[in-house]
Amino acid sequence: MRKSSLFFYSLITELMVLSLLLLYGAIDKNTQQESLQEKAMLVETLQLTDLCLFTEARYTRHLSQADLNTAFQDHPVSLEHFPSGSFTQPSFTGMGSHEQLD
Amino acid sequence: MNSWIEKQRYIIDFTLSSLLRRKVKNIGLLVLYTLIVFILASMMFFTHSIKREAALILKGAPEVVVQKIVAGRHDLMPIEYLDTIKKIRGVATAAPRLWGYYYDNLVKANYTLLVPPTQTTTTNISRTTVVENEPNSQSVDLTKPLYEVNGTKLESGTIIIGNGVARLRQIAKGDYMPFLSFDGNVMNLKVVDTLSAQSELVSSDLLLITEEDFRKLFGIDKQFVTDMTVVVNNPSEMPTVAAKIKKRLPQARPIIRDEILRTYESIFNWRGGMMIVIFSAAVLAFVIFAWDKASGLSAGERREIGILKAVGWETSDVIQMKFWEGAIISLTAFFSGVILAYIHVFFMGSPVFEPALKGWSALYPNFSLTPFVNIEQLTTLFFLTVLPYTVATIVPIWRAATIDPDSAMRFTGD
Structure with missing residues (x-):
């Protein structure tokens, strides 16, 4: 395989991994809303x-x-x-x- | 178009072969470059996420906290101040707070002891203004007694502990925890529950205790409280009410919610530069290394340019080759650094920063940050790292590429 092809494949792989991480982050942000809500509620309840x-x-x-x-x-x-x-x-x-x- | 792409691909093929000929030097540069991007990106992700999280969590903090200051230090507050504060126009309600610190000699850790506010502090509040997006205004179940956490009732002789304390002391529900009271007596309090691990960022070192036990432990008279919280009728009038409190009670120090939020907005901002200062040495080393690599062409590289020109390469081809050289190294380092930083901060809990953040404390919360990453952060990082290196490689090459091939080949670098 040509070296330029290898370089582009590795670049595309890195881009895909980063996109997947960002996508996971966006999904995780929604699931972590519950945890954020719990912390915010504790702050409000205990007046922290x-x-x-x-x-x-x-x-x-x-x-x-x-x-x-x-x-x-x-x-x-x-x-x-x-x-x-x-x-x-x-x-x-x-x-x-x-x-x-x- | 196709021929242009094919030409670029040949140039990239040649550039990669050329880079691999100087393997050690270029791999060293790539590793160092990745490390710098990793550290900068980790800093950016960590500080941005913690600020966003603090802003979201602390929206429910007390609107105004009133402390009493004596000789420049925070002092206990007489309970009669409560009536004075309640009489101030604009104040909806006010409530005393009892909290303090306990140093556990056994594990060398500081705990925060807190008496949960009674239900009366949050009921009967009549506001004249309804503020949109008021955090969790509906989420607090007012029918539930606040002395109850997760269905466990807090009674005299019992405590509810934060998850960090449970981890540090290796205790759980049903165990007893000894405390040395102000008069030297030992108080054994039964742990009836632990606060959730999810809430560690706010509750890791918390110990919820009853008012009776709190006063017994610290020897605080019923006439005194630690400080007071105030709810104002119109939230936009918080600074005005705070000023009125200060005028009525000159010894008081009112702290409004905005100030609390600003404190966490400024955290890691200014002397947060401390981390930047430490790592700037590494960045500077990289800049010197990159500049030397990019500008100081070795005799071999000069000869290579000379030969390329002699066999028919044009100046623009040589510049394109060097552009790709910079782009290959910087893009690979950028993406690798950012991916590693993301994993470091959001999956591994920032172990690189932990020793610095932990300081000398024995109790440190275990928390996972919500990934607040946006394109703006990544773009800033890109322009800070990739662009300077790519540009730095092209400028000196342009000078070298325009010289006569014969003299370039004869040049030995002496």
Whole structure:
């Protein structure tokens, strides 16, 4: 078989695999609606405020509820002590009344 | 048209043979290229999906949460604040919340202890405005007591645990879990149920406990609660009501639902760049490697171009050959990288990112993300990876392809 044919076959195979994955994703998204609904219902029923992503410290567990001086204890934009702090952004809302630090 | 296609096929045949002559170098480039696409695509899929999921799940979060701040720290709230808040115009209802953290020394993990809100918090709410697409407004069965989860009633001396806690402690329904209370006594609470594994993204570390046990465990007086949730008559007035609460109770810190949603919208966004910073070193290495490969023609490649021109290839043919060389490598790497990233994020639970996301926590939720992937993401990735490489290979070749074949063949690279 010619090398160009082999290349196109492999490219078509990859495209088909990707399309199948995307198609599966679209179908799975519909089936996962039930799971999403369950999570949303639990949030509403128990009045939860945050995702359980980082449980290493109280202010990373409940990012939206953390004190304004945490999770950025040293400086509003300083790098965090806990690794997960590196994935989050300080809440700038409500910081307007603070002194300009820079 | 057919002759044009046939010509391109011959050029591709020749290009592939030429690439296979420098097997090690080109396979190395392909592997590195695939790895870069894989990492970038994984990042893109993971962050986009988790943001979408957070936005959908947290739509049902409390409209306004009111905390009390003392000396810059979150403090317990006197229950009488509830009446003050209820009297504010625009407030439909307000309810106290009791929740806190418990550090389990045995497994070095933090749990979130929560007293499920009583039914009164969600009943008798009269809104003046009906908001379309209000999440699950009909889904909460108001006739069902909220102290009951999956048909199991939560009573004093019992707890309902999140699936992550059950996994970590290797306990299940019917087992007892010891807690060290504030006065040093041990409280043994019976596990009556576990929250579903499907809900781990929100409930992995949760422990549902009765108010009586919660107060006994932490020694919190009945006069105090952790914070309060507020439901407003008109959801568009949430910021106004929050401002009124702040004015009436200067020590209060109201957090509106929009702020909660914004927190998760901004997650992985800014210093989420942290991951990008780490991987940018790898990207930079790839750029240098690709640039060197694409621009710095070896003596062999120069001679090859010289010979091709001498046997009758035109400059445009040489450029086409190099275009196909770039396209073959970048398209193969792009599709392989994207497929691997999809499998990594949506089928395997992102094991590459897990150590970074886990941080120092002992309890990490097991969750599978809903695949929110769109054409826009794939197009962005395509333009970020495939296009630069293909272009980078053509420009230097154009310079080499226009030189005289005789001097190209004589050039030894010294």
